[in-house]
Amino acid sequence: xxxxxxxxxxxxxxxxxxxxxxxxxxxxxxxxxxxxxxxxxxxxxxxxxxxxxxxxxxxxxxxxxxxxxxxxxxxxxxxxxxxxxxxxxxxxxxxxxxxxxxxxxxxxxxxxxxxxxxxxxxxxxxxxxxxxxxxxxxxxxxxxxxxxxxxxxxxxxxxxxxxxxxxxxxxxxxxxxxxxxxxxxxxxxxxxxxxxxxxxxxxxxxxxxxxxxxxxxxxxxxxxxxxxxxxxxxxxxxxxxxxxxxxxxxxxxxxxxxxxxxxxxxxxxxxxxxxxxxxxxxxxxxxxxxxxxxxxxxxxxxxxxxxxxxxxxxxxxxxxxxxxxxxxxxxxxxxxxxxxxxxxxxxxxxxxxx
Numbered sequence: 001x002x003x004x005x006x007x008x009x010x011x012x013x014x015x016x017x018x019x020x021x022x023x024x025x026x027x028x029x030x031x032x033x034x035x036x037x038x039x040x041x042x043x044x045x046x047x048x049x050x051x052x053x054x055x056x057x058x059x060x061x062x063x064x065x066x067x068x069x070x071x072x073x074x075x076x077x078x079x080x081x082x083x084x085x086x087x088x089x090x091x092x093x094x095x096x097x098x099x100x101x102x103x104x105x106x107x108x109x110x111x112x113x114x115x116x117x118x119x120x121x122x123x124x125x126x127x128x129x130x131x132x133x134x135x136x137x138x139x140x141x142x143x144x145x146x147x148x149x150x151x152x153x154x155x156x157x158x159x160x161x162x163x164x165x166x167x168x169x170x171x172x173x174x175x176x177x178x179x180x181x182x183x184x185x186x187x188x189x190x191x192x193x194x195x196x197x198x199x200x201x202x203x204x205x206x207x208x209x210x211x212x213x214x215x216x217x218x219x220x221x222x223x224x225x226x227x228x229x230x231x232x233x234x235x236x237x238x239x240x241x242x243x244x245x246x247x248x249x250x251x252x253x254x255x256x257x258x259x260x261x262x263x264x265x266x267x268x269x270x271x272x273x274x275x276x277x278x279x280x281x282x283x284x285x286x287x288x289x290x291x292x293x294x295x296x297x298x299x300x301x302x303x304x305x306x307x308x309x310x311x312x313x314x315x316x317x318x319x320x321x322x323x324x325x326x327x328x329x330x331x332x333x334x335x336x337x338x339x340x341x342x343x344x345x346x347x348x349x350x351x352x353x354x
Contacts, residue, residue: 004035004077005081007038014043015045028339028343028347034347071090084106084112092117103350107131109300122146123146124146130303134301153342156338156339165319177256178215178258180215183216183218183221184220187277190277190299198232211233212233214237247269251270256273257274267285267332268333272284282305289305293305
């Protein structure tokens with residue numbers, strides 16, 4: 001009989017890195033032969049998960065008691081995997097009720113009251129080294145042997161495309177900047193990086209035509225558009241896109257400014273990135289900066305990093321330097337972030353716990 005995995009996923013945004021992470025997990029577990037159930041709100045994620053082969057248990061996160069009844073009524077599970085906050089609350093109740101292993105994933109710079117539940121979890125997964133280090137430092141009851149890093153993955157196809165050269169990307173004289181992120185109040189470090197990046201380009205090329213393509217949306221979209229216009233660039237809102245469609249936009253851009261998964265995607269496909277997220281600025285990812293950016297999940301954990309914008313001039317004017325940065329980024333991520341590697345590591349963890 002196939003092993004039955006329950007995934008619980010609560011998210012406030014309509015789409016973003018968490019949703020991508022969950023959907024990739026669903027696809028991988030189904031491919032590996034698991035029976036997968038996903039508890040989440042009726043949403044774009046729910047629809048995509050059904051298409052990927054999961055059974056979706058639609059829950060109202062405002063009514064946890066009803067969610068528990070629905071999830072327990074779905075049958076017996078062999079393992080429960082919780083994403084954060086209300087997802088973890090539901091998963092903890094279900095894993096206790098059925099006496100099955102519980103895995104909790106930490107996606108960002110939060111602890112989610114971990115000292116109250118960590119001893120009841122079979123394993124804690126963090127998506128970045130900084131998050132693991134922080135978790136072990138601040139959660140007194142955590143057992144380091146039960147906390148590991150499994151990063152956000154990047155589709156293998158991103159690594160397989162031929163690089164577009166700097167000349168190919170800027171053949172019409174336009175410097176395209178891709179920004180892949182929510183645009184809400186907590187993303188102010190990213191917005192500042194966008195404005196500073198435009199200013200740095202204008203400093204050495206005052207007449208540069210810069211178009212900022214935004215893959216995302218949020219409550220601050222209008223304000224960000226205004227700021228970009230004031231900085232001397234134009235904005236093109238592309239909206240939320242699935243990973244497979246994000247690739248084309250990132251690939252065509254001369255430069256990307258984004259956090260976490262999107263930063264990894266940019267580097268894998270050959271677009272240099274200024275990494276910035278809700279927690280701070282990891283800066284232009286070149287040379288030794290890449291390893292520190294990776295440690296912080298490219299701005300997903302507070303870092304005090306010089307933005308490195310002085311490197312932009314030579315990067316955007318010297319095709320050989322640009323090509324070297326492309327190779328360095330892809331080579332660093334190849335053994336760490338390919339989706340096939342991430343999927344295998346997660347599945348192996350689950351099998352070891354069941």
